[in-house]
Amino acid sequence: xxxxxxxxxxxxxxxxxxxxxxxxxxxxxxxxxxxxxxxxxxxxxxxxxxxxxxxxxxxxxxxxxxxxxxxxxxxxxxxxxxxxxxxxxxxxxxxxxxxxxxxxxxxxxxxxxxxxxxxxxxxxxxxxxxxxxxxxxxxxxxxxxxxxxxxxxxxxxxxxxxxxxxxxxxxxxxxxxxxxxxxxxxxxxxxxxxxxxxxxxxxxxxxxxxxxxxxxxxxxxxxxxxxxxxxxxxxxxxxxxxxxxxxxxxxxxxxxxxxxxxxxxxxxxxxxxxxxxxxxxxxxxxxxxxxxxxxxxxxxxxxxxxxxxxxxxxxxxxxxxxxxxxxxxxxxxxxxxxxxxxxxxxxxxxxxxxxxxxxxxxxxxxxxxxxxxxxxxxxxxxxxxxxxxxxxxxxxxxxxxxxxxxxxxxxxxxxxxxxxxxxxxxxxxxxxxxxxxxxxxxxxxxxxxxxxxxxxxxxxxxxxxxxxxxxxxxxxxxxxxxxxxxxxxxxxxxxxxxxxxxxxxxxxxxxxxxxxxxxxxxxxxxxxxxxxxxxxxxxxxxxxxxxxxxxxxxxxxxxxxxxxxxxxxxxxxxxxxxxxxxxxxxxxxxxxxxxxxxxxxxxxxxxxxxxxxxxxxxxxxxxxxxxxxxxxxxxxxxxxxxxxxxxxxxxxxxxxxxxxxxxxxxxxxxxxxxxxxxxxxxxxxxxxxxxxxxxxxxxxxxxxxxxxxxxxxxxxxxxxxxxxxxxxxxxxxxxxxxxxxxxxxxxxxxxxxxxxxxxxxxxxxxxxxxxxxxxxxxxxxxxxxxxxxxxxxxxxxxxxxxxxxxxxxxxxxxxxxxxxxxxxxxxxxxxxxxxxxxxxxxxxxxxxxxxxxxx
Amino acid sequence: xxxxxxxxxxxxxxxxxxxxxxxxxxxxxxxxxxxxxxxxxxxxxxxxxxxxxxxxxxxxxxxxxxxxxxxxxxxxxxxxxxxxxxxxxxxxxxxxxxxxxxxxxx
Numbered sequence: 020x021x022x023x024x025x026x027x028x029x030x031x032x033x034x035x036x037x038x039x040x041x042x043x044x045x046x047x048x049x050x051x052x053x054x055x056x057x058x059x060x061x062x063x064x065x066x067x068x069x070x071x072x073x074x075x076x077x078x079x080x081x082x083x084x085x086x087x088x089x090x091x092x093x094x095x096x097x098x099x100x101x102x103x104x105x106x107x108x109x110x111x112x113x114x115x116x117x118x119x120x121x122x123x124x125x126x127x128x129x130x131x132x133x134x135x136x137x138x139x140x141x142x143x144x145x146x147x148x149x150x151x152x153x154x155x156x157x158x159x160x161x162x163x164x165x166x167x168x169x170x171x172x173x174x175x176x177x178x179x180x181x182x183x184x185x186x187x188x189x190x191x192x193x194x195x196x197x198x199x200x201x202x203x204x205x206x207x208x209x210x211x212x213x214x215x216x217x218x219x220x221x222x223x224x225x226x227x228x229x230x231x232x233x234x235x236x237x238x239x240x241x242x243x244x245x246x247x248x249x250x251x252x253x254x255x256x257x258x259x260x261x262x263x264x265x266x267x268x269x270x271x272x273x274x275x276x277x278x279x280x281x282x283x284x285x286x287x288x289x290x291x292x293x294x295x296x297x298x299x300x301x302x303x304x305x306x307x308x309x310x311x312x313x314x315x316x317x318x319x320x321x322x323x324x325x326x327x328x329x330x331x332x333x334x335x336x337x338x339x340x341x342x343x344x345x346x347x348x349x350x351x352x353x354x355x356x357x358x359x360x361x362x363x364x365x366x367x368x369x370x371x372x373x374x375x376x377x378x379x380x381x382x383x384x385x386x387x388x389x390x391x392x393x394x395x396x397x398x399x400x401x402x403x404x405x406x407x408x409x410x411x412x413x414x415x416x417x418x419x420x421x422x423x424x425x426x427x428x429x430x431x432x433x434x435x436x437x438x439x440x441x442x443x444x445x446x447x448x449x450x451x452x453x454x455x456x457x458x459x460x461x462x463x464x465x466x467x468x469x470x471x472x473x474x475x476x477x478x479x480x481x482x483x484x485x486x487x488x489x490x491x492x493x494x495x496x497x498x499x500x501x502x503x504x505x506x507x508x509x510x511x512x513x514x515x516x517x518x519x520x521x522x523x524x525x526x527x528x529x530x531x532x533x534x535x536x537x538x539x540x541x542x543x544x545x546x547x548x549x550x551x552x553x554x555x556x557x558x559x560x561x562x563x564x565x566x567x568x569x570x571x572x573x574x575x576x577x578x579x580x581x582x583x584x585x586x587x588x589x590x591x592x593x594x595x596x597x598x599x600x601x602x603x604x605x606x607x608x609x610x611x612x613x614x615x616x617x618x619x620x621x622x623x624x625x626x627x628x629x630x631x632x633x634x635x636x637x638x639x640x641x642x643x644x645x646x647x648x649x650x651x652x653x654x655x656x657x658x659x660x661x662x663x664x665x666x667x668x669x670x671x672x673x674x675x676x677x678x679x680x681x682x683x684x685x686x687x688x689x690x691x692x693x694x695x696x697x698x699x700x701x702x703x704x705x706x707x708x709x710x711x712x713x714x715x716x717x718x719x720x721x722x723x724x725x726x727x728x729x730x731x732x733x734x735x736x737x738x739x740x741x742x743x744x745x746x747x748x749x750x751x752x753x754x755x756x757x758x759x760x761x762x763x764x765x766x767x768x769x770x771x772x773x774x775x776x777x778x779x780x781x782x783x784x785x786x787x788x789x790x791x792x793x794x795x796x797x798x799x800x801x802x803x804x805x806x807x808x809x810x811x812x813x814x815x816x817x818x819x820x821x822x823x824x825x826x827x828x829x830x831x832x833x834x835x836x837x838x839x840x841x842x843x844x845x846x847x848x849x850x851x852x853x854x855x856x857x858x859x860x861x862x863x864x865x866x867x868x869x870x871x872x873x874x
Numbered sequence: 875x876x877x878x879x880x881x882x883x884x885x886x887x888x889x890x891x892x893x894x895x896x897x898x899x900x901x902x903x904x905x906x907x908x909x910x911x912x913x914x915x916x917x918x919x920x921x922x923x924x925x926x927x928x929x930x931x932x933x934x935x936x937x938x939x940x941x942x943x944x945x946x947x948x949x950x951x952x953x954x955x956x957x958x959x960x961x962x963x964x965x966x967x968x969x970x971x972x973x974x975x976x977x978x979x980x
Contacts, residue, residue, distance in 0.1 A: 745960040752966050 024048055024098065024130055029074040033113045038106045039320060046100045046123060047071050048130055049093060064325075069099070069115065072131030078104070078115035079325060087122065098124040105321050116323050118408070316389070319364040322409060324395040331390050332422065333358035334429040336365070337539060338384045341375065356382050357405060357537075358390070361428040367403045368393065368411040378419055387422040387429060404450035404521050404537065406435060434520055436548055440485035447526040450535075454518040454548050455481035456556045458488060460505050463498045477502040481517060481532075484555050491519060492533040493540070501540045508542070514556065515542050516549040581750075585667040587721055587734070594732070598722035604742060606714045607682065608669065609662035612707055615679075616687040619654040622646040630656055630676070655687040661736065663717060670734055672719060678739035683710050714742040880980055881938050885968040886919025890944035897947060898938040900955060900964050903931050911935065916965040925949040934959040 028045030031037040037045070051068035065080040065088045080088065087093045103119035317329045339355040355369040368390070370378055382388070393411040403410050413419075434452040437445070445451060460479035468474050477498040482488040493502055501517075508515045520539040522532040534540065543549065582601045586592070592599040620629040620643035633641035633653050641653040657679025661672050680686060683706060694703045718738040723730050881898040882888070889897060901913025901921065911923045913935065923937045925948055932954040939949035971979045 745963060748960065748963040748966075752963070755970075 024070070024072045026071050026073055028071040029069070029076050029133075030071075032076055032106045032115060033074070035106065035108055035113070040101060040103050044100050044102050045071060046098060048127065048133075049095055049097045049099065050075050050129060050133060052088065052093065052095050054088075065093075067093075069101075070129075070131065070133030073133060075133040076113055076115060078117050080120075081116065081118045081323070084117065084120065092122050092125050094126060096127045096129060097122060098127050098130075105323065107321060107326070116325060118323075318362050319358065319360045319366045319407070320362060322366070322395055322411070324409070327394075328392055330392075331358070331360055332387065332429070333360045333390060334387045335382055335384045337537060338382055339537065341379060352376075354379055355402075356384070358411075359430055361430075363430060364407065365405045366407045366409060366411055367398065367405050368413060370413045374413050374415060374417070377415070378413065381419060381421070389420040389422055390417065391419075392417045434518060434546070434548075436518070438485040439481065439483045439487040439489045442489060442524055442532065443487065443530055445524050445530070447524055447530075449524050450521050451524060451532070452518070452520045453481065453483075453489070453491075453522060453532060454516065454544070454546070454552060455483035455488070456514050456552055457505055457509060457517050458482045458514060460502070460509050462506070463502060475499070479505060479517075481519075482556075483552060490531045491517075491522065492531055494534050497534050497538070497540055501542055504542055516544065516552050517542055518544045518546065518549065583667040584663065584665045584670050587670055587719075587732070588668070592721040592732070594723045598720050600718065600720050600737070602716060602718050603663065603665060604714065604716050604747060605663040605665040607661050607711050608664040610707060610711055611660040612703075615659050615683075616655045616657050616691050619656040620646055620648075621650060621652065621654040622648055628654060630654070655691045657683070657687045659683075663734075672717070672734040672736045674736035674739060678717075678736045681739045681741075682713075682715070683707075716740045716742055716747070882980060883964075883968045883971045884915075884941070885917040885965050886915035886921060886945075887917055888968055888972050889915075889921065889941050889947070891972070892941045893943060895941060896938065897941045898936060899947065900934055900936045900959065900961070902933060902959075902961065903935055906931055911937075913937075916961040916968065919945070921945045921947060923947050923949045925952070928952050928954065930954075933957040934961075 024047055025043070025045035028037065028043065028047060031043070032045070037043050047069035048071075049067050050070045051066075053066050055064050055066055063085055064082065065085060067078050067080065068075045069078045070076075080093075084093070093099065100121040100123055101115070101117050101119075102121055104115050104117040106113050106115050108114075315330070316332050319331055319333065322329055322331070336357045336359050341352060341354045344351050344353060351372050352375045353369060353371050354375050355367055357365060357367050359365045390411075390413075393413045395409045396412050398405070398408055398410040434454065436454045437451050439453065439455060442451060442453060458480045461477065463475050463477045465473045466476050475495060475498040477493045479491050479493070479502075480488050481491050505515060505517065518541040519532060519534070520541070521535060521537050523535050523538075525531050525533055582590075582592075582603055584603055584605060587601070592601065618633050618635070618641060620631045620633045620641075622629040622643060629643060629646050631643055631645045633643045633650065636642050636649065640649045640651050642649045656676040657674060659674040659679050659682065661674055661682075663670050663672050674682060676687065683690060685706065690703070690706065693699050693706075716739070717736050720735045720737050721732060722735075723732045725731075879896055881896040882892050884892060884897045884899050889899070899915060899921070901911075901915050901923065903911055903913050904920070905912040906927055909924065909926070911927050911931070912920060913923055914920055922945060923935075923939070924942070924946060925937075925939065927935075934955035934957065936951075936953040936955050937947055937949035938951040938953075939947045942948050
């Protein structure tokens with residue numbers, strides 16, 4: 020059990036060499052332990068003395084650790100390792116606030132002969148008697164200290180207190196040692212405590228601020244003081260301006276002074292009138308002169324609920340919106356903003372009601388301010404995603420002052436980036452920051468929310484060095500502002516670095532990151548991580564395979580997955596539970612003109628029309644069953660059956676209103692009238708003909724549907740865009756390049772050439788090359804069962820199904836890819852000769868003028 | 875025009891490989907005179923195209939003819955390609971057609 024303590028730790032803590040767990044996590048022993056009650060807060064706080072075997076220091080346990088004390092896990096003699104703590108120094112008193120610790124040993128004999136932390140601090144103790152006995156454990160030095168005159172002591176106390184009032188969190192724990200002795204006992208028996216406490220308490224309550232401190236002091240001083248009877252006398256009195264009797268059972272005396280510092284009395288207890296302040300120099304009484312000593316700026320990490328007069332110099336990283344709410348107490352306003360300090364720590368500040376009015380206009384994101392005197396409360400994690408356990412609540416006593424000269428030491432934005440692969444294992448709904456290269460971005464889409472409102476969303480893929488990519492969804496304003504910028508950057512080939520702060524991880528087909536109200540997106544941030552990413556991307560990331568942790572296919576954030584038509588069948592798309600969404604570049608080779616539209620319900624259901632088919636009531640009105648309404652005028656919506664073809668195969672697809680309009684070029688209604696009412700056949704045919712044989716980029720949704728025991732794979736055109744040859748060619752070239760680097764296999768040249776040629780209207784060239792092609796194209800549809808159910812027909816025609824004919828040589832026992840004529844010459848010369856047309860040529864897929872002979 | 879042999883896609887650099895042979899190129903018209911057109915190839919080199927250009931020229935022009943030197947083509951066929959043309963893609967095509975995929979073209 021002889022756990023070894025970190026010798027010298029206390030000295031370092033006292034010297035301010037060690038201020039928090041960042042410098043070291045010392046193993047210390049509890050030599051005293053006392054509970055203090057803060058009058059106003061009804062909160063128990065445990066104060067203890069920690070020793071490293073040589074010296075000791077006072078400390079306070081954060082409320083969340085109280086349980087450990089109650090359970091007896093922490094006792095006098097316990098050996099602890101402080102894993103999260105802050106040391107504050109007021110004057111020469113140091114005080115440690117412990118947030119997290121590890122219990123190394125619950126019970127242990129006192130190791131070494133620790134000296135009290137600040138020898139010489141007078142202590143008064145109500146527990147004189149008990150203390151006396153404990154004397155033994157004290158160091159000689161201590162005693163002497165104790166013998167200071169009361170008056171002097173008080174003054175000393177007061178002096179200290181004045182420092183306290185500066186809001187610095189220092190707590191000279193000088194008498195800790197003395198305490199320890201007493202403490203221990205106190206703790207164990209609780210005897211001392213009650214003794215002093217009660218007296219103190221009332222006292223405390225009267226003082227606005229010092230209540231707690233008094234308490235504490237009380238606790239602390241219990242021990243040693245005893246020797247010095249006088250000490251007892253002064254105890255807190257000295258510390259307390261308001262409270263007169265110097266002879267206070269206040270005992271805490273020195274302790275109090277100390278404690279004050281770290282307690283946040285002002286905040287907790289008082290407010291103006293009884294300011295904790297630097298009580299006058301005169302023991303017990305007299306008006307307390309508020310000591311507006313020069314601000315000493317503390318860091319965000321040092322803030323804790325036990326001290327109130329602090330000042331921080333911070334930059335506002337984000338300013339929230341002004342929100343109104345209604346609660347049982349009436350209406351209210353609230354607004355929050357986030358801060359970062361020079362050390363990089365962050366904390367959120369919230370203001371309510373009047374305070375909102377006071378500060379709302381003043382706060383501007385990006386500016387540096389000096390903020391003083393707020394309350395520290397535990398952070399509400401469901402709203403506050405900053406890595407800080409506390410949040411600041413400002414009140415009327417707080418002040419905010421703008422610093423006009425910017426402080427370069429304070430960072431603009433503090434990120435805690437995680438790698439994308441780490442996100443995969445993070446929990447859903449947790450908040451994280453992430454940085455990556457935007458590898459693709461899709462245009463803004465609108466989603467209907469459950470409550471009927473529409474929301475804008477935009478998805479992009481973010482890729483980083485861990486070899487993973489994740490889909491990031493932007494909502495609301497982000498779509499337009501940053502989204503647009505990112506889109507233009509991506510289109511121009513520059514793939515920007517994007518940093519996301521406070522993105523929420525959601526689980527929807529793998530993990531995705533979404534923006535929330537308080538998210539921030541920074542495009543091309545000026546951060547070292549960004550530069551690293553950029554360098555990695557240039558080197559290898561561009562083409563590095565990236566596994567996406569967000570599965571792309573369904574719903575939002577669909578990645579443009581380019582496929583060729585044969586892949587629909589080959590890869591059995593649509594057969595899994597969810598529909599598959601793919602993009603193909605294809606031509607309309609046929610369009611059914613008989614029923615190109617249907618009569619639809621025009622009733623608006625939220626933002627979208629109902630669009631269900633309406634039945635003719637016979638008298639010119641139309642009835643919708645879903646909405647149960649009758650209309651005089653119905654909408655006409657497209658329902659086009661199209662045959663799509665690319666260089667690999669053919670498929671049927673159905674296009675509804677939106678893509679229908681894009682393809683036909685005129686609204687369904689007009690077309691309908693043209694055909695039926697005006698009977699303008701010629702014009703109608705003209706339009707149809709124009710629409711056919713044009714190349715588009717189609718976004719298809721493939722799904723297998725079962726109709727009375729038969730399942731068919733059905734393709735729906737979700738979007739049709741005219742093909743921009745230029746950019747399509749470029750993407751083909753890229754694909755070629757990728758292939759080339761990945762695959763040195765000569766066979767692949769086949770594919771490449773295939774890809775190369777898909778930019779060409781298949782129609783024109785096909786005719787010249789293979790025998791079977793025409794069969795596939797124009798004439799076919801008639802032969803095929805003209806019905807809605809897609810691929811079935813095609814299987815009869817091309818290589819997709821029954822009869823496979825090789826494009827190159829027309830024989831039917833192999834496909835184009837395996838053509839022996841091809842295989843015999845690795846370069847596959849015959850094969851794609853027809854496709855010699857340059858993709859770049861917009862003049863249409865005319866006949867190749869080159870007689871390439873061979874095929 | 876003699877259509878028995880295919881015309882190779884060329885840009886400025888590749889032209890010299892086909893001196894005396896039939897080539898085709900798309901150039902951006904810089905200057906046009908009676909009898910010749912000075913154009914910029916897709917790899918930014920200047921060549922002269924001799925022959926009888928059509929009266930009206932768009933920005934881009936395709937010419938098919940015999941390469942006389944490494945910067946001259948005697949063109950028989952002139953085709954206006956319009957004003958929007960992706961020269962980069964065409965250039966890539968030339969490179970591929972004469973390099974890796976030669977077998978497909980010639």
